[in-house]
Amino acid sequence: MTMPREKPTENDKSKYSLNQIYFYLTEGCNLRCSHCWIQPKYQAQGRSYPALPLDLFRSIIDQAKPLGLSAVKLTGGEPLLHPQIYEILEQIQAEGLSLIVETNGVLCTPELARKMAKCKNPFVSVSLDGADAETHEWVRGVDGCFATAQQGIRNLVAAGIMPQIIMTVLRRNQDQMEKIVRLGEKLGAGSVKFNILQPIARGKEMHQAGETLSIEELIDLGRWVENGFSDSTNLRIIYGHPIAFRPLGRMLGGNEDGCGVCGILGILGVLANGSYAMCGIGETVPELVYGHADTDRLEDLWNNNHVLLEIREGVPDRFEGTCSDCLMKKICLGYCLAYNYYISKNLWASSWYCEEARNRGLFPESRIAPKPMQNNN
Ligand code: SF4
Ligand code: SF4
DSSP states (O other), rough: OOOOOOOOOOHHHHHHOOEEEEEOOSSSEEEEOOOOOOOOOEETOOOOBBBBBHHHHHHHHHHGGGGGOOOOEEESGGGGGGGTTHHHHHHHHHHOEEEEEOOOOOTTTHHHHHHHHHHHEEEEEEEEOSSSSHHHHHHOSSSTTHHHHHHHHHHHHTOOOEEEEEEEETTTTTTGHHHHHHHHHTOOOOOEEEEOOOOHHHHHHHHHHOHHHHHHHHHHHHHHTTTTTTGGGGEEEEEEEEEGGGOGGGSOOHHHHHOOOOHHHHHHHOOOSSESSSSSSGOOOGGGGGEEETOHHHHHHHHOOOOHHHHHHHHTTOOHHHHHTTHHHHHHHHHHHHHHHHHSSOOOOHHHHHHHHHHHHHGGGGOOOOOOOOOOO
C-alpha cells in the first residue's frame, strides 16, 4: 500500500462518521464450515477460546458514540458463544444502538432471542446451507446442527424477529435454492439471501477443489433468481452478486440486507483480541489491522490511520480494471475492498467476479462508462 497523495483536511475528517462497528466477538466457533473466510478455531463443548473482554467492548462503544455510531454488528466466530453475550446485548439496548447479528443459529435460545428483540431494529441472519440435514451438515461440519439452527430460527420468530436465512451457493447445494425459500416461508423468515462463495481463506480451497460454480453458472442463477423466481414468494430474496448484474429495479437496498453495497467508508471491525481492523479480514491479513483498543484512542485511529485515510482519498476514483470503468462504482464501492485486497494485495483491484465476467464477455456492457470522445484537433 502507498500513503495517500493528499491528506484529508480537518473538514474532510468530520465527513466520515463511524456509523457501524462489526464486532468479531469470539475466536472460536461451534461449527467448522468448509467455506468460512474467518477460519475460527473449532470450539467443541467444554472448550473455550478467547473472546472480546466486556470492559473493552464497553469502552469501544463509549468512544464510538461521539464519532457517530448508530449500529453494531455481532459476528464471529460465533457471537452467541461469547460468555457475556447477555451483558453485551443489554449494553446495546441501553445505548439505543441498532443491532445486527450474524449467527449459525445453534445457540439461539428463546431467552437470547428475546434479548435481541428488545434492541433497536434487530436484524438477525442465520445460515442454512442446505434444505436437509445431510447437505447443511456436509458444509457446516457438525452433526445435528441442521435441527438446532432451525430451532434457533423458530425462537427468533417467536420473539418477534423475522430473520434472514443466508445460503452460500455451492455445487453441492445449488439445486436446493428453491427448497430453502420454501423452508424459510415455513419457518417464518423475513428474507433469504444467496451468497456467492468468495475465493478467500477456506473458500479459496473450495474454489480450487471445484466445489463452487463457474462464473457463467453464477450469473445464470442470478438471472433466474432476479428475473422470475423471487416473484414466487412473499419473502425478500437477495442474490449477493455485484450490483452491475442486477436489474435496474433491484439495484439499491439496505446494506444490512447484505445487498453487495459496501459501507466501507463508515465501518470499522473489532476482532476478538481487541484489534481494530478493516473488518474480519484482519484475522488473515495483518496489514489490514489498524491498531488495538488497549493502546489506541478510537478517535485518533478513526481520523488518522493511514489505511483509512488512503481509502477515503481513493474510493472510488483510484479503482482499477472493471471497477474503474463501471457506472455503478460510486454506489457499489468495489463490492468488497477486503476481498479485493485479499486476492490481489492491492486496495484498488477490481472485484474478481466482475473481472472474470468481463474477461468472458459476460459483464453487462450497459454498466460500462462510455469512453470520453477523442479530440483530434
Ligand atoms: S462460517 Fe460462521 S458458523 Fe461457520 S465456521 Fe465460520 S464463523 Fe463459524
Ligand atoms: S465492476 Fe466493481 S464497482 Fe462495478 S459492480 Fe462490479 S464490483 Fe461493483
